[in-house]
Amino acid sequence: MSTSxxxxxxLAQRVEHWxxxxxxxLLSLTGLPQLFAQAGWAQSLIVLMGGIETVRLIxxxxxxxLMLEAVYHLAAVGYQVFVRRSRLSMLPSLxxxxxAWNSLRHNLGLxxxxxxxxxxxxxxxxxxxxxxxxxxxxxxxxFMLWNPIATARWLPGQVIPAAxxxxxxxxxxxxxAIIIWHLYNVHVRHFNRSMLxxxxxxxxxxxxxxxxxADIKAGMAAPRNSPAALRRRRQRYLPMxxxxxxxxxxxxxxxxTFEQTALAAVERGERIEVYLPLTATPFPTPLPTAxxxxxxxxWAGNLEQLLQQRCGSCHGTAAGLDLASYDLMLAGxxxxxxxxxxxxDNSPLVQKLARRHPGQLREQELQVLKDWIAAxxxxx
Amino acid sequence: xxxxxxxxxxxxxxxxxxxxxxxxxxWFGPLAAAEAAPPGQDATPAPETVAxxxxxxxxxxxxxxxxxxxxPSGEELYISLDAGAVSASVHxxxxxxxxxxxxxxxxxxxxxxxxxxxxxxxxxSEQCQSCHADEASREMDSIHRRLRLEGxxxxxxxxxxxxxxxxxxxxxxxxxxxxxxxxxxxxxxxFYQSVHGAxxxxxxxxxxxxxxxxxxxxxxxxxxxxxxxxxxxQLCARCHTDPARMAPYGxxxxxxxxxxxxxxxxxQVLFQRQTLDxxxxxxxxxxxxxxxxxxxVSDEASQVMKANLLLTCQKCHPDATTNFSxxxxxxxxxxxxHNPLVYYVGLFYRVFIPGALGGMALFVATDAGRRxxxxxxxxxxxxxxxxxxxxxxxxxxxxxx
Numbered sequence: 179m180s181t182s183x184x185x186x187x188x189l190a191q192r193v194e195h196w197x198x199x200x201x202x203x204l205l206s207l208t209g210l211p212q213l214f215a216q217a218g219w220a221q222s223l224i225v226l227m228g229g230i231e232t233v234r235l236i237x238x239x240x241x242x243x244l245m246l247e248a249v250y251h252l253a254a255v256g257y258q259v260f261v262r263r264s265r266l267s268m269l270p271s272l273x274x275x276x277x278a279w280n281s282l283r284h285n286l287g288l289x290x291x292x293x294x295x296x297x298x299x300x301x302x303x304x305x306x307x308x309x310x311x312x313x314x315x316x317x318x319x320x321f322m323l324w325n326p327i328a329t330a331r332w333l334p335g336q337v338i339p340a341a342x343x344x345x346x347x348x349x350x351x352x353x354x355a356i357i358i359w360h361l362y363n364v365h366v367r368h369f370n371r372s373m374l375x376x377x378x379x380x381x382x383x384x385x386x387x388x389x390x391x392a393d394i395k396a397g398m399a400a401p402r403n404s405p406a407a408l409r410r411r412r413q414r415y416l417p418m419x420x421x422x423x424x425x426x427x428x429x430x431x432x433x434x435t436f437e438q439t440a441l442a443a444v445e446r447g448e449r450i451e452v453y454l455p456l457t458a459t460p461f462p463t464p465l466p467t468a469x470x471x472x473x474x475x476x477w478a479g480n481l482e483q484l485l486q487q488r489c490g491s492c493h494g495t496a497a498g499l500d501l502a503s504y505d506l507m508l509a510g511x512x513x514x515x516x517x518x519x520x521x522x523d524n525s526p527l528v529q530k531l532a533r534r535h536p537g538q539l540r541e542q543e544l545q546v547l548k549d550w551i552a553a554x555x556x557x558x
Numbered sequence: 559x560x561x562x563x564x565x566x567x568x569x570x571x572x573x574x575x576x577x578x579x580x581x582x583x584x585w586f587g588p589l590a591a592a593e594a595a596p597p598g599q600d601a602t603p604a605p606e607t608v609a610x611x612x613x614x615x616x617x618x619x620x621x622x623x624x625x626x627x628x629x630p631s632g633e634e635l636y637i638s639l640d641a642g643a644v645s646a647s648v649h650x651x652x653x654x655x656x657x658x659x660x661x662x663x664x665x666x667x668x669x670x671x672x673x674x675x676x677x678x679x680x681x682x683s684e685q686c687q688s689c690h691a692d693e694a695s696r697e698m699d700s701i702h703r704r705l706r707l708e709g710x711x712x713x714x715x716x717x718x719x720x721x722x723x724x725x726x727x728x729x730x731x732x733x734x735x736x737x738x739x740x741x742x743x744x745x746x747x748x749f750y751q752s753v754h755g756a757x758x759x760x761x762x763x764x765x766x767x768x769x770x771x772x773x774x775x776x777x778x779x780x781x782x783x784x785x786x787x788x789x790x791x792q793l794c795a796r797c798h799t800d801p802a803r804m805a806p807y808g809x810x811x812x813x814x815x816x817x818x819x820x821x822x823x824x825x826q827v828l829f830q831r832q833t834l835d836x837x838x839x840x841x842x843x844x845x846x847x848x849x850x851x852x853x854x855v856s857d858e859a860s861q862v863m864k865a866n867l868l869l870t871c872q873k874c875h876p877d878a879t880t881n882f883s884x885x886x887x888x889x890x891x892x893x894x895x896h897n898p899l900v901y902y903v904g905l906f907y908r909v910f911i912p913g914a915l916g917g918m919a920l921f922v923a924t925d926a927g928r929r930x931x932x933x934x935x936x937x938x939x940x941x942x943x944x945x946x947x948x949x950x951x952x953x954x955x956x957x958x959x
Contacts, residue, residue: 215824221831230828278921285924287931301921323821326885327877335884339892340899342821347907354915362922367929437877445873446787446837448849451744455712491614536608536665538619 182380184394186372190254195373197247198309204240206353208233213346241320242434248313249426253419261411263401267297270307274300296389297399301363305355312352317433319345325436473543475550477504478558484543492536504557519555522548608665615665616656617641631674643724659685659722676711682722683715690716693776701780714741731768732758738769748850753857755850765803785834787842791817791826794843816889817843846870 187195208227211220212234227233258264277293277300284292298306322329322341329338364370368385372378383391393399474480485493485501493499499511510516516527523529528548531539539547550556610616619625621641626634644650659682662668672678687694697703697716705713716722719737735755739746749755749769757763772793773779779786795814797803804811817823822840829838846862853860861870867883875882890896892904 212824212828215828216818221828224828225832229832230825282921282924285921285928287928327875327879327882330882330885331879333881334899335881335886336897336899338885339820339887339897340903343892343900343903343907347904347911351907351911351914354911355918358915358922359918362926367925446845447782448745448748448851450748450850453712453741454744455741456739456743488618491612491618492608496608536615536619540622 183377184380184383184391185376186378187376189376192373192376194247194251194254197243201240201244201247202352202356204236205244206349208237208240209349210353212237213349238324238434241316242430244313245317245430245433246427248317249423249430252426253423256419256422257415260415261408262403263411265297265399265401268303268306270300270303274303294389295387296393297387299386301359305359305363308352308355312348315344315348316352319348321433321436324433327437473546475546475553476556476558477507477550481547481550484539484547488539488543508555517551517555519551520553522551525551527551610657610663610665613655613657617644627670629670629672629674629678631677633675635675635678639723646726647722647724648727649722649725654689679717680706680711680715683717686716686720686722696775696777700774700776700778702778704780712741730762731764732762734768734770735759745850752848752850752852753854754852765797765806767797784837787837787844788826788830788834791823791843810889812891813889816887816891820887841874845873 207223211223211227212230214220215224224230224233227236259266277295280289280293281300283289293300319341322333322338323345326338329341368382370378370382372382378387380391383394390399473484482504485507489501493501493511497511497513499516500506508515508517510526513526516530517525528544528551531544617639620637620639623638625636625638627637629635657663670678672681694716702713702715706715718740735746735749735758746755750759754766757766758768770778772790773781781787791814798809798813799811799815801811810816814823818827825840826838826842829836829840848861855862857863858865860866864883867886868878868880871878871883871886887897887900892898892901894901
């Protein structure tokens with residue numbers, strides 16, 4: 179008796195489940211790091227997955243798979259309800275609330291027997307409807323994030339960041355709920371293999387779906403459908419479902435291709451000439467002239483100053499010539515006097531200057547010097 | 559941060575009295591060539607050679623005003639100096655003399671290697687690194703140096719910005735703009751119009767950035783590189799997240815956080831993490847606020863002014879309509895006053911998530927507790943039964959574990 183098994187999920191249902199697993203995992207893996215984009219782990223994960231552009235592409239591809247799966251699921255559920263007229267065993271009822279309450283009491287030791295579950299326990303219904311609710315929210319908010327321009331055409335712009343907040347909150351809730359609820363109930367509490375094998379053992383049925391087991395044994399679980407009735411309903415349902423599916427699939431296609439959110443390449447920067455040198459003035463502003471003009475052809479206060487300034491840095495000592503005073507100047511250097519009073523052209527000082535001697539005088543200054551010598555080199 | 563550290567130093571050494579790009583570096587040459595041809599009997603007298611041993615000797619000739627020297631290029635090099643300004647310069651104060659830079663030991667001077675004015679400036683700038691090694695090595699990585707290596711002679715060298723003869727330590731901060739404007743005058747004109755530049759120019763405001771605060775000193779990187787562009791929000795944030803600096807103007811210091819929390823900012827952060835070889839294609843601060851022409855948000859010319867915001871959005875989202883720009887929260891954190899819808903959605907999830915998960919956790923924890931207790935009890939019963947009777951048959955009646 180304990181070796182007999184009971185069908186739990188058809189192959190199609192199992193394929194649906196694994197499609198959901200794959201798309202949900204991919205969505206979580208690519209979505210959560212975007213939600214926590216400030217965290218180091220999230221950034222590393224995104225880099226690892228090929229960068230944010232790739233991550234968003236994967237996220238959107240997985241979302242598309244999820245939406246296609248949702249369309250199929252609608253059609254499949256419709257088939258169960260309208261063609262096979264299966265019992266609406268997934269609909270929540272007051273009995274589920276009672277079961278939950280009794281379950282809690284049982285856990286706390288306030289009740290001897292755990293509640294008897296039918297085909298779907300209250301826990302499974304919570305999970306199923308959480309997925310339905312979550313998927314609807316994610317599809318709606320996802321549309322807004324994917325197509326913000328279209329959204330803002332109909333709704334206030336603030337809806338878009340609100341959708342982002344909801345998308346992130348819902349995602350976090352879904353992932354944590356899967357970890358807490360699904361992981362515990364299906365893998366920790368008891369490792370349930372029915373999504374692989376499609377079967378539950380009598381023992382498992384007794385432990386988890388005792389009311390359904392009783393129904394099966396009483397022959398009440400499956401609806402009785404005559405082949406003729408099935409065929410008739412199928413002929414009515416399939417075209418309707420087909421049209422609805424096509425409409426929904428077109429909707430998914432529109433969703434995915436609705437808008438190009440932004441230009442791929444943004445033209446960045448300014449429209450100004452960056453390198454635009456100022457036209458330089460050919461020469462700096464004239465500097466104050468060192469020598470006081472007019473310069474008079476006398477030693478005191480005039481040539482005294484000029485020669486001291488222009489020649490004095492060397493001719494305190496150089497060549498024995500010292501220009502510090504009138505007498506020293508007249509005394510000349512090691513080669514004798516440097517001026518011949520009355521004869522500027524034969525004065526060594528003038529001749530020297532004509533031979534590119536350092537400390538050149540300007541033309542005007544040289545003329546005053548010559549005038550001064552011609553006038554007999556007066557002291558004042 | 560390195561950029562900031564250098565900034566003071568740059569400001570200090572930056573020029574005053576810079577008198578035109580062409581005569582930036584003066585090479586002490588012989589006096590006006592025109593006077594060299596002597597009149598009269600000595601047709602080509604052999605010049606006397608005189609050793610130069612003191613700066614006074616240099617200035618004896620070179621403080622004469624308005625002397626020029628013809629260069630092979632046909633240009634004229636201005637070779638006069640203002641002796642007073644030279645002695646007040648930072649170099650004179652530090653006892654750096656003429657011949658520390660100009661390797662001229664005698665008169666007549668050796669022939670100048672430079673053939674053109676530009677060459678004079680470039681050659682002169684080669685001398686700087688012998689004392690200013692740190693600055694010179696940083697400059698090695700600059701865009702100016704790179705352009706020069708690529709053969710662009712116009713790219714700035716030391717003496718284009720720093721006048722070695724007249725630089726003093728104390729120069730007003732705004733004078734820096736004029737320095738950069740010698741080559742980048744278009745940008746400077748734009749900057750003078752901006753909220754930053756106007757305040758710097760009018761009030762010497764120390765809170766607003768000058769050129770080097772963003773572009774760096776000496777190690778000035780190309781502003782069009784992807785890395786510089788990608789990191790630019792961090793440049794803005796350096797001041798705009800500083801409460802002390804923002805307080806006098808009543809500016810929001812949450813601008814970076816709110817930007818990063820938004821789709822665009824998140825993308826920028828993630829993109830930057832991934833690569834700096836490519837500028838992100840989401841908007842950065844500069845894409846909405848402008849670059850050198852940033853206006854106050856209350857200025858009606860501001861690109862982010864409510865009335866202009868949609869136009870700014872449309873730069874990237876050409877199909878955007880009126881409501882679209884409200885999707886951007888204008889750097890406000892969602893609150894009941896600003897963006898209440900976003901705030902309440904967030905609040906809902908802040909309550910709903912712990913509520914829902916807490917409920918689930920309650921069931922899970924009590925269920926696990928009950929199961930562990932049941933199992934312990936069953937094991938205890940087995941043991942006591944095992945003592946009394948035979949061991950129980952395999953696959954006993956206890957529930958699945």
